[in-house]
Amino acid sequence: MPHEHEHPSPDDDLIPDDVQSLEDSPHFSRRDFITGTSAVSAGLLASQWFSPIARTLAADDPAAVGANGLPTGAETMALKLRINGAEQSLEIDPRVTLLDALRERLNLTGTKKGCDHGQCGSCTVLVNGRRVNACLTLALTCEGEEITTIEGLARGDELHPVQAAFIKHDGFQCGYCTPGQICSAVACIKEGHAKDDAQIREWMSGNICRCGAYNGIVNAIKEARDHQVA
Amino acid sequence: MHPFTYTRATDTDTALKGLSGGPAAKLLGGGTNLIDLMKMGVETPSRLVDITRLDLAKVEELPDGKGVRIGALVRNSDLAEHPLIVERYPVLSQALLAGASPQLRNMATTGGNLLQRTRCYYFYDPAFTQCNKRVPGSGCGAVGGYNRIHAILGQSEACIATHPSDMCVAMAALDAVVRVQGPKGEREIPFAEFHRLPGEHPEHETNLQPDEIITAVDLPAAPWAKTSHYLKVRDRASYAFALVSVAAALEVVDGKIKTARVALGGVAHKPWRSKEAEETLVGEQPGEAIFKTAAGAALKHAKGYKYNEFKIELAKRSVVRALTNVTAA
Numbered sequence: 001m002p003h004e005h006e007h008p009s010p011d012d013d014l015i016p017d018d019v020q021s022l023e024d025s026p027h028f029s030r031r032d033f034i035t036g037t038s039a040v041s042a043g044l045l046a047s048q049w050f051s052p053i054a055r056t057l058a059a060d061d062p063a064a065v066g067a068n069g070l071p072t073g074a075e076t077m078a079l080k081l082r083i084n085g086a087e088q089s090l091e092i093d094p095r096v097t098l099l100d101a102l103r104e105r106l107n108l109t110g111t112k113k114g115c116d117h118g119q120c121g122s123c124t125v126l127v128n129g130r131r132v133n134a135c136l137t138l139a140l141t142c143e144g145e146e147i148t149t150i151e152g153l154a155r156g157d158e159l160h161p162v163q164a165a166f167i168k169h170d171g172f173q174c175g176y177c178t179p180g181q182i183c184s185a186v187a188c189i190k191e192g193h194a195k196d197d198a199q200i201r202e203w204m205s206g207n208i209c210r211c212g213a214y215n216g217i218v219n220a221i222k223e224a225r226d227h228q229v230a
Numbered sequence: 231m232h233p234f235t236y237t238r239a240t241d242t243d244t245a246l247k248g249l250s251g252g253p254a255a256k257l258l259g260g261g262t263n264l265i266d267l268m269k270m271g272v273e274t275p276s277r278l279v280d281i282t283r284l285d286l287a288k289v290e291e292l293p294d295g296k297g298v299r300i301g302a303l304v305r306n307s308d309l310a311e312h313p314l315i316v317e318r319y320p321v322l323s324q325a326l327l328a329g330a331s332p333q334l335r336n337m338a339t340t341g342g343n344l345l346q347r348t349r350c351y352y353f354y355d356p357a358f359t360q361c362n363k364r365v366p367g368s369g370c371g372a373v374g375g376y377n378r379i380h381a382i383l384g385q386s387e388a389c390i391a392t393h394p395s396d397m398c399v400a401m402a403a404l405d406a407v408v409r410v411q412g413p414k415g416e417r418e419i420p421f422a423e424f425h426r427l428p429g430e431h432p433e434h435e436t437n438l439q440p441d442e443i444i445t446a447v448d449l450p451a452a453p454w455a456k457t458s459h460y461l462k463v464r465d466r467a468s469y470a471f472a473l474v475s476v477a478a479a480l481e482v483v484d485g486k487i488k489t490a491r492v493a494l495g496g497v498a499h500k501p502w503r504s505k506e507a508e509e510t511l512v513g514e515q516p517g518e519a520i521f522k523t524a525a526g527a528a529l530k531h532a533k534g535y536k537y538n539e540f541k542i543e544l545a546k547r548s549v550v551r552a553l554t555n556v557t558a559a
């Protein structure tokens with residue numbers, strides 16, 4: 001049913017000036033649009049990176065929300081995940097993303113939900129050491145893989161060198177993008193894509209920082225790169 | 231998101247069996263496009279067949295120097311940095327690295343990239359009632375609406391959407407061949423025939439059948455591809471789709487162009503190979519004058535709309551710049 005949508009357009013080709021033009025488009029249902037964005041102003045279309053955070057999977061289809069806040073309707077499946085070295089057993093609806101499984105089921109809320117559409121990088125985690133967007137990864141596809149989240153980087157009380165460097169260089173302001181930035185940075189260094197400022201900027205472009213802490217982030221990554229024993 | 235059942239295919243045959251139940255079944259690659267569209271309610275499969283564990287993630291040399299075979303499950307990041315691609319087909323490596331983000335490239339597969347759908351705003355958001363691609367017969371919201379990112383070549387009244395892939399533009403220039411398997415066996419689809427123009431049926435985007443799986447993409451041997459380049463023009467320096475892009479290759483022998491390849495992205499419903507530009511270039515001495523003529527030939531039949539008129543001049547300049555970069559390399 002085309003009218004029952006729950007999201008603003010996530011289209012990342014939109015630039016701020018595009019918003020008005022789109023609203024002026026023929027056959028644009030402003031009413032649907034606004035109900036669809038939880039009564040948040042349609043102007044949020046412009047803030048494509050951080051649209052309403054409370055958009056959990058359940059919000060996608062209110063008719064299909066179960067008591068646990070997660071969708072019902074499809075058969076649940078048993079799933080074993082290895083997260084930060086520990087095995088976790090879950091019974092989940094196939095629609096649950098890795099991001100929602102972490103946050104809503106396993107209480108690992110360090111990984112953040114920004115856009116929920118692959119456009120901001122705040123949900124970045126490591127799967128077998130590779131950085132991925134947990135919001136576009138179905139949890140079921142991760143069976144048997146080694147998942148590392150921001151909670152799994154430190155060794156006891158000793159911060160991971162990238163975490164320590166972010167603190168030292170003010171690699172954040174509000175901190176919302178930071179877990180994703182740090183996981184992404186760990187992989188960026190390991191991949192060998194942290195040669196110089198330009199390369200770091202390009203290879204960290206999948207992580208948007210609304211506060212614009214980019215200079216601190218680049219400096220932190222350079223320091224961690226040089227000090228990392230891995 | 232509509233409910234679906236999830237199964238994991240262990241080999242190509244189980245994947246095909248999973249698809250055989252009709253159009254309600256979909257294969258799941260990296261999920262970077264499909265899961266996104268399922269969240270939006272644009273795609274509503276009731277069965278997902280996870281193919282990421284299939285043994286199709288290798289890049290191999292074909293026998294007798296015939297080229298390179300790329301498995302359908304090779305991730306975009308692995309393909310971009312594979313030595314065979316970096317050395318022999320730099321245009322493809324550059325195109326891949328210009329696409330999406332490192333995280334998304336780690337997830338995105340070769341097969342999924344071929345089948346990614348348009349980023350047309352009206353298509354992507356069911357709050358818009360008009361979209362012939364999403365709801366055949368409903369009209370096109372973009373033709374009379376906001377069409378800054380839309381097509382200038384090969385479009386129809388029914389649809390002016392573009393194909394958003396970078397990888398595919400390079401593959402079009404390289405004369406790639408898509409290998410597919412279905413209930414009736416294997417077949418090969420030349421790249422130029424893989425994606426379709428919108429015509430009256432923009433909902434039919436490729437010539438792949440719903441019961442077929444892509445198994446590989448073959449790149450024929452192409453010594454000329456060593457001197458090739460991918461230029462991408464976008465609203466941001468990184469992590470944005472192309473407004474216009476150009477894959478170009480030139481082989482110059484004795485001061486004359488012997489082989490030329492020009493393909494454009496962001497301008498049409500499919501990666502746009504310009505034979506007109508290539509024919510203009512062959513036999514000529516490389517230089518700005520002939521590059522401009524070639525660019526003019528490529529865009530000769532271009533038609534803009536209210537908000538994307540600028541793309542015509544942008545595409546011309548991009549062709550000239552890409553060819554200049556190739557000769558400078």
Ligand SMILES: Cc1cc2nc3c(=O)[nH]c(=O)nc-3n(C[C@H](O)[C@H](O)[C@H](O)COP(=O)(O)OP(=O)(O)OC[C@H]3O[C@@H](n4cnc5c(N)ncnc54)[C@H](O)[C@@H]3O)c2cc1C
Binds near residue numbers: 266337394
């Ligand atoms: C924020 C964002 C930015 C992006 N920016 C860019 C960009 O700048 N440039 C660019 O080129 N792309 C970009 N992309 C798109 C990205 O490249 C594609 O989403 C990706 O390549 C799709 O591959 P996938 O494996 O994830 O496909 P999936 O999402 O898994 O699948 C896509 C489709 O292909 C089908 N499919 C998958 N594999 C096969 C197979 N082997 N045989 C038959 N059918 C199959 C699926 O059923 C589905 O219909 C971006 C995406 C996002 C989310």
Ligand code: SF4
Binds near residue numbers: 390
């Ligand atoms: S351009 Fe194509 S995809 Fe976009 S609204 Fe028109 S028909 Fe739909």
Ligand code: FES
Binds near residue numbers: 133
């Ligand atoms: S939450 Fe924005 S990329 Fe996943």
Ligand code: FES
Binds near residue numbers: 212
């Ligand atoms: S978004 Fe606030 S620190 Fe990056």
